[in-house]
Amino acid sequence: MNKTILFAFLFVQNITFAQSLERSLSSESWQFKHSKENKWLSAKVPGTVHLDLMNNNIIQDPFKDENEKKAQWIENEDWDYQVSFSISSKELKNDHVNLVFNGLDTFSEIYLNGKLLRKTDNMFRKWEVPVKQYLRPGDNLLQIKFKSAVNTGKELAKKVPFTMPESPRSFVRKAQYQFGWDWGPRLVTAGIWKDVKLEFWNRAKFENIKIEQKSISDKNADLNIHTSILADKEGKYTVVINNKSNTVQLKKGHNKISIPFAIQNPKLWQPNGWGEAHLYDMRFSLKKDSQTLSDEAMKIGLRTVELVQEKDEKGKSFYFKVNGNPLYIKGTNWIPADSFSPRITKEKYQKLIKDSKEANMNMIRIWGGGIYEDDEFYKACDENGILVWQDFMFAGSFYPADEAFLNNVKEEVKDQVNRLQNHPSIALWCGNNEIDEAIVNWGYQKQFKYSKNDSIQVWKDYKKLFHDVIPNTLKENLTADKNIYWPSSPSIGWGHKESLTEGDSHYWGVWWGEQPFEIYNEKVGRFMSEYGFQGMPTLETTQSMFSGIPDLNLQNLTIKAHEKHGKGWEIINEYMKRDYQIPADFVKYNYVSQLLQARGMQIAIEAHRRARPYNMGTLYWQLNDCWPVVSWSSIDYLGNWKAFHYQAKRSFQPVLISVSETSGAYEVYYINDLLNNIKINSKVELVDFEGRVLWSVVATESLLANSGKKYLEIKKETFSKFDLSKAVLKVTVGNGSLQSEKLFFFSKPKDLKLSKPNIRIKKISQAEIEISTDVLAKDVYLIGDTHFSDNFFDLLPNTSKKISLSKPLEKVEVMSLWDTYSLKNRIK
Structure with missing residues (x-):
């Protein structure tokens, strides 16, 4: 058993008080x-x-x-x-x-x-x-x-x-x-x-405060406060922690002091979905002769994290245990939210993290080609119960390992670890993004005509940087309870069998390999830390690419310039042709490209979640954008939710219904990520697009806490007499407070026999509307200058859906998949 344990008492944000005599020059x-x-x-x-x-x-x-x-x-x-x-x-x-x-x-x-x-x-x-x-x-x-x-x-x-x-x-x-x-x-x-500042100080000051969580129980959290203090005069000083005074003897120069501290009846910091991300206020003061010399305030969180890797009959597990319980990781990858990072506002950080929380996520991986993010990012993650997988800033290349470079990296790691380590959100430190894979799989050695010695040197340099300097620097600067280190993500490249049996996986057979979306059902690893598919940004963001009147045309050079993948349009069109009818109209093409992305990612996420506990994590590529662009993001540069983000919210629900098709059956899975057992009433129905129930079965089920299971298998011959191109499998579960529904379509979107829906929009209030339809409305797309609480959803006849608006609208436009069908494929 290889188990890395992190018992972390974690702090949020260092706030310097006025008496610290700082002056901004910014x-x-x-x-x-x-x-x-x-x-x-x-x-x-x-x-x-x-x-x-x-x-x-x-x-x-x-x-x-x-x-x-x-x-x-x-x-x-x-x-x-x-x-x-x-x-x-x-x-x-x-x-x-x-x-x-x-x-x-x-x-x-x-x-x-x-x-x-x-x-x-x-x-x-x-x-x-x-x-x-x-x-x-x-x-x-x-x-x-x-x-x-x-x-x-x-x-x-x-x-x-x-x-x-x-x-x-x-x-x-x-x-x-x-x-x-x-x-x-x-x-x-x-x-x-x-920012730039002048710092004035006298006699002594705090250089750094590190919090070690020694042990925690229902009654007590025992901590050690490790602080570095710089003093220019030897003598007795007082360190005050939340009004509790501690006398310390300091020598001239740098001092390392450890002070025990306890919190009674502690409340744990819980990840999103499991409870409150509880934070405590703490204050630290350094005094001499009743004069305050240095002062800091923090918010702290108490929680434990383990990365569990245990050998089993299929390979080796890879999962996070939080506060003693296995946590199924649901989340995404983060890139910098602007190409010019100084203009990322606190409000933008807060919104993107809250949008992640609203989509039922509990982890974000900070990708290694960007930046160590602003304090506001980690503060927002702390407050919203979002764990952080923190890459160091190395990505997709080879790196030197001369003495000057290594010393520079060592100081970088020290600075960033000292700044970030006390955040309760930090769960793991990762050496790099895709460099192990780049050395082994990408063929650079052949491309650049390396000698055998050159190749040996590259690997030596890699090991020196990511298996020696970075982890050793972490050990020197972290308290022992906080050091979970993973050298490279992924641990094994996606072309190798072992990439799906141990470690974390970046699976790019879809998109880069141009494999069909359905391959996601087969290619499931222990922890999927990257996979994705592109979709266009919203119309508003697409229009923002232009300085003048937008010419919304796929051949427009501006539109083409905002797709950075060399084969991007070609790949999108190939996948679209497989699953949808390709619209000629730009607005409809934009809409279908978003549906395509959401469809592919739904297949991936639900395949991962159905595979628990073999698979215990899914982090899609990517949450956000750094400029207006056609990309893998679920939220575009202006902060608008694409169809994919709405789908991610559904596919990340704490209690998920998922349907899988095999060669001979349709399998219904129920997944419960909550920490309590749930008793639910379950109904499975075959419904045609006019709302008639063709077949049904009901049952009462018990969903065990923190687990997933196949609950029903329907043989395909059961539905042999029905035209499944105009029917949907409707699965509902509920127990009063919990209500969840899943619609599973048997045919690809382009092959569904849709009729034109009469979609009705009723205004309930300035902030709420109600949507209804006479026949199935597939992928209802609400268009307006507001954020809709749900969008790109399916709606059956004889049902309605209430939608809240972030701001009032006089008029809401609406589109559905039927509108993208060519005339010859439309059912009158």
Whole structure:
């Protein structure tokens, strides 16, 4: 048995109080310029050079039209930033003044009053410099000179004796997606992308606080508070934890102090679907002679997490046990929510995480080609019960392992782990995205004509970085109870049999392999951490691709430019031809492309969930977008739910009904993710599209807690006398408070014998409407400038559905699948 256990007492967010004497420099009047020019222009901090160029009308928005192509020159240039700020004599009386940059992108030189303070080479590190001796009363000049990351990366690449794939991005510690991906533009940024501040302190200050959960019971949570304290004077100090004082003896310099702390009758932090994500307020103060020297506040969560890997007759398990119970993971993959990450607002973070919670998710994987996200992301996950699978920022390439690169990565890991480790949402640290697979499966060695020694070196470098430096740095900087490390996702590439019997799997036989959606029923691994299919964004987001009046045409060059996969349109059309009639009209094509994506992902998710406990997790690719684009996302760049997100919400329901077709039968499964047994009344009916019941069976069932099971098998000959192209299997379960329904269609959408529905929309209130129909309305699509609580749903006759609106609408337009049928296929 290989069991990695994480008993974690986890903190949310560090909040610095006024008495910490911090002063932001971000709001000062910053300027920037091209390094070879003399004219200074206004700049915003945090920001990027692209945003500053846009704000000064030097470039057009790269998200519009084909403007991305016109912005490529920016990545090859050097850029200078500066700000003049005033320091008072009172401020200079503080014993220490530190200049703190939380993010510089990427290669820069920092000057204060003409003095070179530091050179930087990593977007993901925090840079802190003592500056009191360089400051003067009155005006001071701070300058940051950025070198082109592309040009610098090319120079670094020359030091390696063979060609590295994805050069130069592999050589620069910055967000890899900026160099272009199959869902994102190439916009390689530079700039001060996080806040800048001056920190004033005297005598001593907290450097870091780490919380170790020693044990937890119904009566008591026993914790150790590990804190690093920097002191410039030896002596006795007081650490106050929630009004409880502790005397500590500090030496001059760095001190590591551990203080026991207990919480009585603790409430656990529970993942979404299992209860409240309970958080406690905590406050820490460092005092000397009754004077507060340093002060921090946090919210904390108590919970345990284990990653369980046990050998069995089919391979090896891979599942998370949370608070002592196996948790079936339901969720998604996250990419940065903007190509220019400084403009991602707190509101956008909160909305995307709440949309994930509403869709019944309990985990998000932060993909390794993006960024370590803003504190607000993890705060939102903490508050909403969403666990986080945290990749380190390496993706889809080979990486160097020279001493300078490894030391840089080590400091990056230290900075990020110290910032993030106390969040209750963090469940796992993962070394990289798809690099093990890239080395083994992608054929780079043959493509770049590697010698045997070159190939050996690549593998040695990989092992050094992901099996030595990163995990050892984690051990050095995490309390032992928090260290769940997984070297690479996936653990085995999708072409190998073992990829479905152990570890986590990225299955891309659908889309990349162009296999039919139905292959998802066969290709089920122990934990599916990536799989997906593209769909178009909503009409609103598609229109936002244009700077002028949108020309909504599949041949339009702007539309084509916002599909980054080389064969994207070809693949979508091939799959659409298999399952749907391909509409000529753009609006209908947009609608069907969303249905196609939702259909494929429904097949995948439900195949995974039916396979529990063999399979114990499904994370689809991907939740969100970084710009307006045709992609695998379920929520488009403007935050609109695509058909897929509505379907994900249904397929992730805590109590799921799923129907599977085999060669000889239709099998009905009930899956219960809740922690309690449920007794339900179950009804299975064959209903035609006019609402007539052709066959039925009823039963009372007991659904065991946290389990899934096949409850009914219907032989195909049972329905042999019926025309199943105009009938649906309707399965309902309920017990009063719980009501769930599943409609299973026997034919592909293009082969259904649909009649034109008369869809009626009744206004109940400003915030609610009711939908009804005379015959089956397949894939009802409500169109309007509002968020509908449900959309892209099927509606049987003699039933109705109430829909809430995020804001009132005078008129709601409606479409259904029948509207996409060609005239010759329509039933009058």
